[in-house]
Amino acid sequence: MKIGVLGAGVVGLTTAWWLTEAGHEVVLIDRAAGPAAGASGANGAQLSYRYVAPMASPKMLMQLPGLLLPGENAIRMSLDLELVGWGLRFLKACTSAEVARTTAAQLALAELSRLELERLLGKVPIDFGLRTAGKLVIFRSASDFAAARPGPSDPARVLTPAECLALEPGLALNESDFVGGVYTESEQVGDCAAFCEQLFAKLKESNRVEVRMNTAIGRPVVQRQRMTGVETDHGVIEADQFVLSLGSGARAFAKSCGFNLPVYPVKGHSITVADDGQSPLTHSVTDYSRKIVYAPLPGATRIAGFADFQGYDATPSEARIAQLKEAAADTFDIDCFCDAEPWAGLRPMTPDSRAVIGPSPLAGLFLNTGQGMLGWTLACGSARLTADLIDGKKPACPAGSFDVRRF
Template sequence: MKICILGAGVIGLTTAWCLAEAGYDVVIVDRHASTAKDASAANGAQLSYAFVAPLASPATLKKLPSLLLSRNSPMRIRAGLDPALISWAARFLLACRPGAVRETVAAQLALAALSRSELTRLTQNLRLSFGLRTAGKLVIHRSAREFKTACRSVVAAGEEHGQQILSAAECLALEPALQLDADQLAGGIFTASEQVGDCAAFCAALTVRLRQRRNVEWLLDTPIIGPVRAGGRLVAVDTGKGQIAADHFVLCMGAASGAFARACGFYLPIYPLKGYSITLAPPPQARVLRHSITDMARKLVFAPLARDGRSAVRIAGIADLESNDMTLDGGRIDILRRAAAELLGIEAAGDIAPWCGLRPATPDSRPIIGWSPLEGLFINSGHGMLGWTLACGSARLTADMIERKRPATETSPFALRRAA
């Protein structure tokens, strides 16, 4: 049986591996000449298995007016009267209900646990090198009110995820690279088991392994134009290099997935969230960042990485709703520069490797994993800001469902038509 993977980012590549490993003939199609060129290229680098709270929540709903009106807000709308955004936003508001949030967190935690297990298996079996390490994650809170809410969540969860509540002084003692005073923090939540890793390096290493398999075919530098249907079934995709026929297709096109779904005749609630990152090498005198940091007030993440054999820091965040605009906004990059200076005392100058990408977000932040209304088309897309974290687990679920095996975790929370 031949399965065509549409998209060669981290979701597409992991899906391709799981299906090729199961014995299927796999063909990987992507518009770029190499893999991991879109949202997988320079994401936040955090593998966040315990912190999977959705963007849609009662807290976000309360802050929405100020978030959208502030010039330096981590979230901004510049898409105008985009019908796709209006439809997505209506569903986003419904996803802010407490019950919906609880369902999302439970589902994402289960998928994240599976993803961690699968990533470990791939890393060990294939001997992949991409800077994976258990750095631990410190989430710092500046607001006393928000810190109390976070503490209640930790207490309610018990010790399941090994989270520790730290005072401001304990946060600064844990991470000496933080250049903050104790009175600038309310406290923090630390999870020692959280990991970091370079997603682009992972994709490059996995690409090498995929190229070594005889049952994997590559069609890169091949723009996907649209579907070819026959008798209510997807039988091929039309590309800039002709038609590609297969028995099944898996949609892993990230932010472009919605447009492909529309061409197939159904609605996929995915909208691009434009994110930014910079990757910088601290000066020799700077203290090396030991742990992954999330600044909740600014919705920014800081991850220690290796770059060209030297210590580096990836600073990422921002969620702009700008349709498919890929313009690199200097003002948004400046937000990340200032954050580097304030939190880490690093004055980012020339070599900062600025980047922006479109993260495929669903209204409730859960990915869509399952069969589409069009026969022959499977969906594995919509991972939003957790694509790197959830990729390997999503690939495992996709392979299990296509093989008609019993999935490793419940799949109904990720269906296109969510369970009632």
């Protein structure tokens, strides 16, 4: 079967790979000149397989009024009609039952993703700085720390401030600056953009893949209530099936197909600080209260954070970049940001934080999008699940929670 994959971010690229592995021919289409031009570019670099809880929760419901006020909140919102509609669904997802449902589904998909990434690398060696660095989450609030204590089956360890500082010598904090931490030894880091670039190169070498970059995607071509092609600025591209992995652009394309897809862009920021080969960090670190993550990469430290619900402008905010620099200087021994590379990306978020994976209301169009802030973590699992469902195989992990019909 010939399958058109719309989007060349990490989700689209891994989808293309798994479809070729399943024996399909693929045409990969993206408006950008190269891969990972959107949210996959300079993301937080953490592969957080155990940290998949949704944004929507009873606790978040209590915090919402304050997020609408001006200030340096980790989350910012500017109301627009699209966000209002999305937000009503978000409010419905702020229940303990929905949190439990989403967390269970995401943990299963994350574990599948970890295994599938390992399987991919066994076939195609890719060097993107992957290593099991372990993840330390530090808490500045006693209530947040108490709520984050792992259950009996969770492999994470609870640490005192003194134990956190002993584990991660790069932390330039005093014991009085925070109340404790949670450490998960199995978590990984890796450069998503480097992964995408090398996987893209491998796909281009395949005789089963046709690459159509610099190709603006327009409306679907529908015949007899089935999508048979897509209009582009280089003519119509036809295929037997299409997969929608356009990130924050997925909603607009779905609308042109005649159905609503509640995916809203959540803007995140990052800076990448070059070093002399010796990162100040040994582990990846998350400052839970400030919603900032720090990841050691080869020759650099990635510092990323924030969640801004403010439309489709992907231009880095000078104020947000300044916040990242200030937080980093306060947390680690980083005293020079001369060569720091600012970046911003729009993460495609669903109201319940679960991806949308499965057939769409339009025959011939399959969905694999809406991974939100976990796109890098969940990409390989989402791609495997997509390939299984398209081929009518028993899915490698439960798929019902990701069906678009839940909306």
